[in-house]
Amino acid sequence: MRIVLISTPIGFLGSGKGGGVELTLNSLVSGLLSLGHSVEVIAPRNSKLNKGNEKAKLHFVEGEDQISWQHQNYNSPVIIPDNSLLAGMVEKGLDIANQADVLLNMSYDWLPIWMTLNINIPIAHIISMGSESSVISNLISKVYSKHPNNFAFHSKTQANDYPFIKKPIIIGNGFKLDNYIFQGSMNGPLGWVGRVAPEKGLEDAAYVANKLGEKLRVWGFIEDETYALKIEQSFPKGTIDWLGFLATDELQKELGKCRVLLNTPKWNEAYGNVIVEALACGVPVIAYKRGGPSEIIRHGQTGYLADPDDKKGLLSYVEIIEKINRKNCREWVENNASTDIFANKVVNWLNKVINEYK
Ligand code: UDP
Numbered sequence: 001m002r003i004v005l006i007s008t009p010i011g012f013l014g015s016g017k018g019g020g021v022e023l024t025l026n027s028l029v030s031g032l033l034s035l036g037h038s039v040e041v042i043a044p045r046n047s048k049l050n051k052g053n054e055k056a057k058l059h060f061v062e063g064e065d066q067i068s069w070q071h072q073n074y075n076s077p078v079i080i081p082d083n084s085l086l087a088g089m090v091e092k093g094l095d096i097a098n099q100a101d102v103l104l105n106m107s108y109d110w111l112p113i114w115m116t117l118n119i120n121i122p123i124a125h126i127i128s129m130g131s132e133s134s135v136i137s138n139l140i141s142k143v144y145s146k147h148p149n150n151f152a153f154h155s156k157t158q159a160n161d162y163p164f165i166k167k168p169i170i171i172g173n174g175f176k177l178d179n180y181i182f183q184g185s186m187n188g189p190l191g192w193v194g195r196v197a198p199e200k201g202l203e204d205a206a207y208v209a210n211k212l213g214e215k216l217r218v219w220g221f222i223e224d225e226t227y228a229l230k231i232e233q234s235f236p237k238g239t240i241d242w243l244g245f246l247a248t249d250e251l252q253k254e255l256g257k258c259r260v261l262l263n264t265p266k267w268n269e270a271y272g273n274v275i276v277e278a279l280a281c282g283v284p285v286i287a288y289k290r291g292g293p294s295e296i297i298r299h300g301q302t303g304y305l306a307d308p309d310d311k312k313g314l315l316s317y318v319e320i321i322e323k324i325n326r327k328n329c330r331e332w333v334e335n336n337a338s339t340d341i342f343a344n345k346v347v348n349w350l351n352k353v354i355n356e357y358k
């Protein structure tokens with residue numbers, strides 16, 4: 001199959017601004033290449049694909065980023081800036097897709113989804129977020145009624161955010177296992193990984209660290225400086241150890257040393273890449289029972305699920321984290337979320353989409 005991928009219109013690949021989509025795209029490219037497919041990626045200028053993905057052809061587009069939907073009001077209109085990066089990527093994608101089998105869109109935005117209605121090229125969409133915008137949800141509903149196969153979701157809970165989707169196609173996510181090394185030590189620090197932004201609920205993890213009189217190690221791109229400062233000032237100095245955004249190989253080394261990862265989203269997280277990255281290193285995860293994390297974590301086997309927003313619940317599970325066998329964590333990833341498993345699911349789905357256009 002010849003597959004053309006459109007990346008996120010927020011930040012170049014490798015910047016961290018695109019959140020989990022950056023890693024998902026790289027995992028997918030790696031899985032598709034290993035299955036023998038040909039892959040081209042349309043991405044913002046300066047983007048880099050991970051090591052091992054050199055066989056994928058990268059096409060650069062310049063332009064203005066989109067504003068992320070999770071930081072706009074639910075009823076905000078679509079804004080397409082002058083010299084739009086998204087429009088440039090869609091244009092280039094459609095051009096190349098003329099000689100390909102399918103255009104696979106990984107941006108959560110209006111324009112590529114709307115194009116599905118107006119062009120006879122198969123455009124498939126990996127929806128990377130829950131319902132964050134009325135205009136996008138209404139458009140998905142409209143396109144879904146004509147092309148029910150063209151959308152895939154990472155988790156069932158995420159798909160439930162779109163109640164008009166009757167039989168959601170769930171593809172999970174994939175992780176290149178060689179990139180993560182198992183670490184068995186159970187005496188490490190508390191860890192937290194993610195974009196530093198209000199929907200990620202870092203303050204609840206800081207609460208736990210403070211109650212235990214420990215430091216919380218935090219890795220990730222600071223998307224919202226005001227929010228980060230507010231948390232920093234709400235807890236005794238030094239509670240948070242700000243460690244910045246690291247590339248996967250560095251991140252996994254540090255993450256693997258942790259005795260537990262706290263994952264505290266306040267929104268309906270579509271999947272939660274960082275959870276699986278921690279599990280792949282043998283690190284159990286404690287999260288709230290909402291969104292993707294509630295489908296990934298096996299309560300009592302690979303971590304614990306506390307009631308949503310129950311910070312004391314998180315704390316009580318940290319106190320019994322040594323009951324989790326770290327080997328179970330790694331094993332779950334090997335059996336459920338490798339790049340091959342992921343790419344196979346995506347290929348099966350894309351075949352369905354392509355057949356619809358024959
Ligand atoms: N990440 C990273 N380096 C860091 C912190 C985070 O590469 O120092 C990546 C991480 O690997 C993950 C992504 O950032 O793929 C966050 O994705 P997630 O699905 O957890 O949340 P999102 O940001 O998409 O809401």
